[in-house]
Amino acid sequence: MWRGKPLLEGSRQGSVDGKSNVSNDKELVHKCHSDPGGGRALGAAPRTHRHRSASGALRKCVLTLDGYSYVIEQGALTIVRRSSSRSKTESCSTPTDEQLDxxxxxxxxxxxxxxxxxxxxAALRLRYLLRQLNRGEISAETLQKNLQYAAKVLEAVYIDETKPAVARQQSAPTLVFRRLADEDDELSEVQPDAVPPEVREWLASTFTRQLATAKRKSDEKPKFRSVAHAIRAGIFVDRIYRRVTSTALMQFPQDVVRVLKTLDEWSFDVFTLHxxxxxxxxxxxxxxxLNRYGMIHKFKVPPTILENFLGRIEEGYCRFHNPYHNNLHAADVAQTVHYMLCQTGLMNWLSDLEIFATLVAAVVHDYEHTGTTNxxxxMSGSDTALLYNDRAVLENHHISAAFRLxxxxxxxxxxNLSRDEFREFRTLVIDMVLATDMSFHFQQLKNMxxxxxxxxxxxxxxxxxxxxxxxxxxxHPAKRWDLHHRWTMSLLxxxxxxxxxxxxxGLPFSPLCDRNNTLVAESQIGxxxxxxxxxxxVCADMLECILGPLHSGNKSGTNAATEPTIDENSGAESVNKFKIRKPWITCLSDNKKIWKEQATKDAEARANQEQEENIEVQPPPEE
Structure with missing residues (x-):
């Protein structure tokens, strides 16, 4: 499959279901040195230009694939974005009768x-179909297939033109694309009586942006979408893990090996691992x-260096002796990310480098957390707040300190990452860790x-x-009750x-930080x-949207983590719809039920206490 192969090699031999990419279509025959930049996608023959010196030695090779040119010259590989401009020979002028024949x-x-x-x-074939229809020389099957292809092309062009300009081809028409979200506060949609004022205040102060920040335009990196997605859709197999016990790497205590056997479970007990x-x-x-996903081997990470790195990261989490934001929390988040990657099949959609960045981001996302909020x-004017201008103070520090290490x-x-790999890795980690800033929460969900x-x-x-x-x-509220309750007490x-x-x-209490006036059960319900x-x-909907096409392309092999179901709302035309397992739904329901029972008991206890206090302060009756 694509993953694990060199880029050039993968481009030459990529296939779907074992079929060769080399086309026998007469339209796709080209000569060397005549390609000004016409792209190719999966299913079409890549164009290769070879330039030889006078002695006949191969000095330069240019492979054009999917809109990119891969230039190999003197042992170096350069990737060049194909210009959208076309030569006169490749223009969309009306084809001649000879071309149509x-x-x-x-x-x-x-x-x-x-x-x-x-x-x-599509345009060429539509013109040919019109001519053949006039002559009565076209079969219904051929007509249907070509019309279906032309319709799909038109749909793809429409979808492509609704993307931001940075994600479109330069030749695409300029259209005003729909804004994905506004900067309004989603809490305004919550009825005032739906949640206690203190909890509402906490939600508002924690999960909404306090200061307007300048919007940063995302620099979309070129993606090999048609190649990479098609290959993963055609193959879609479970990755083969490397077991720690079968390697000559870092030695694991037997008790740790025993606990890690349950690593794939949703409610993994990180306290037992600790x-x-x-x-x-x-x-x-x-x-x-990192070993299971093959990252140590793939990116040539020296085992001793990795052990040193993880040791220092662990020390940073323990630096301030936080009850909650500590190394236990880091391990818990990393394991939950692993569940999302592995048990939903998300890893099949990501490249090796993206998986590597996701795992490292999970490990370092709260590195050197101070145990206090942004x-x-x-409000206290800390040095860290001054350094990062009051914007995502802790998140910026976590990233900066980790990369500094x-x-x-x-x-x-x-x-051992290349320069380009390092830049992509760093960008991904920065984006992921900054997104853990709770003040971006509602905007992030609304955008998705x-x-x-x-x-x-x-x-x-x-x-x-x-x-x-x-x-x-x-x-953690979506995990088993005993784990969730323990996390809640640590956070409080x-x-x-x-x-x-x-x-x-002399600062005002932040919401839920006054130990004498905090509604624990109500806060957790909210x-x-x-x-x-x-x-x-929203996360589940996103994963099903992403992974549905990959799953549909794997008719012969079904991922054990998926649950194909019948869409009951589609009536007679109901079809199998890809679903992922959602063990968190039951946990959330159970935990919320327990908290509501606790909230009722707490309310009764407070009412009884107030009644007793009122009796005590009442003056004795006059005689």
């Missing part, structure tokens, strides 16, 4: 419908994940909902992995410690209903 109407090896060549092919690992869950779990840093030779797990509402949404890899990491970061301890600091500094449940719902 040479046309082959077979549709098996046509270029992908979302490539520039597809428009030319005990088995002698207080080093990040070290062992991080190493296990708002506390801003990786600049040191003994901790540089990225030392709007995107998913489109007829055929195209989801950016960075946005997808960012939403996954954010959901995993806040997922951390909030109360911040409240003590705020009292000492957190589940307004934050976690909507987040997990």
């Amino acid at each position: 040479q046309l082959d109407l077979e549709t098996e090896h046509l270029p992908a419908v979302d490539t520039p060549d597809a428009c030319d092919k 005990e088995a690992a002698n207080g080093q869950p990040v070290k062992y779990l991080g190493y296990e994940l 708002n506390f840093h801003v 990786m600049r040191e030779e003994e901790y540089n797990i990225l030392q 909902r709007s995107l998913l509402s489109l007829a055929e949404p195209t989801i950016d890899k960075s946005k997808a992995t960012s939403l996954v990491l954010h959901c995993c970061d806040i997922s 301890d951390e909030f109360f410690l911040q409240g003590d600091k705020e009292r000492d500094l 957190f589940i209903e307004f934050i976690v449940e909507p987040s997990m719902g």
Whole structure:
């Protein structure tokens, strides 16, 4: 399959279901040195130019594929974006009768419908079909296939033209594309009586943006969409994991190996791992994940360097002795990200480098957390808030400190990445960790909902992995009750410690940080209903949208993590719809039910206490 192969090699031999990419279509025959930049996609023969010196030695090779030129010259590989301009010989002028007579109407090896060549092919075939219809020389089957292809090309062009300009071909018409979201606060849609004022205040202060920030235009990286997606759709197999016990890498204690056997479970017990690992869950779990996904081998990460890196990351999480934002939380989030990658099949949609970046981002996402919120840093005027201008204070520090650590030779797990790989890796990690800033929560969900509402949404890899990491970061209410309750108590301890600091500094209490006036059960109900449940719902919808096409392309092999079901709303034309497993739904329902029971008991206890206090303060009756 595509993953694990050199780029050039994969381009030459990529295929779907074992079929060769080399086309026998007469239209696709080209001579060397005559290609000004016409792209090719999967199903079409890549063009190769070879330039030889006077002695006959091969000095330069140019392979054109899917709109990109791969230039090999003196041992170096350069990737060049194909210009959208076309030569006169490739213009869309009216074809001659001679050209039409040479046309082959077979549709098996046509270029992908979302490539520039597809428009030319569709136009040429439509003209030929008209001529053949007039002559009565066309079969119904051939007519139907070619019309279907032309319709798909038109649909793809329409969808492509609704993308932002940076994501369109330069030759595409300029259209005003739909804004995906507005900057309004989603909490305004929540009825005031639906949640206690204190909890509402906490939700508003934590999960909405306090300051307007300048919008950064995303620099879309070129994607080999038609090739990579088609190959993954055609193959879609489970990855083969490398087991730690079968390698000569870092030695794992037997108790740790025993606990890691349950690593694929949704409600993985990281507390048990912490005990088995002698207080080093990040070290062992991080190493296990990077080895399972083949990242150590793929990116030539020296085992000793990786062990050193994970050890220092673990120390950074323990630096401030936080009850919640510590190495246990880092390990828990990394394991939850693994579940999303592995058990849903998301890893089949991502490249090796994107998987590597996602796992590392999960491990470092709260590195050197101070145990206080961004708002506390801003209100107290900390050095970190001054350094990052009050914007995503902690998240910026987590990223900066982690990459600063990786600049040191003994901790540089990225030392064997190429320059381009490093830039892509760094960009992905920055995007993912910044997206864990809770003040972006509602905007992030609204953007994804709007995107998913489109007829055929195209989801950016960075946005997808960012939403996954954010959901995993806040997922403890969606785990088994005993785990969730333990996390809740740890988080409240951390909030109360911040409240003590705020009292000492003369600052107002942040929501839920006053240990004497906090509604624990109510806060968790609000957190589940307004934050976690909507987040997990949008994330699941996104994953099903992404993975549905890959699953439909794998008719012969079904991923055990999927649940094809019948869409009951489509009536007589109901079809199998791809679904992922959602173990969090049951956990959220159970946990919310328990908290509601606890809230009722707490309300009764407070009412009884108030009644007793009123009796005590009442004056004795006059005689």
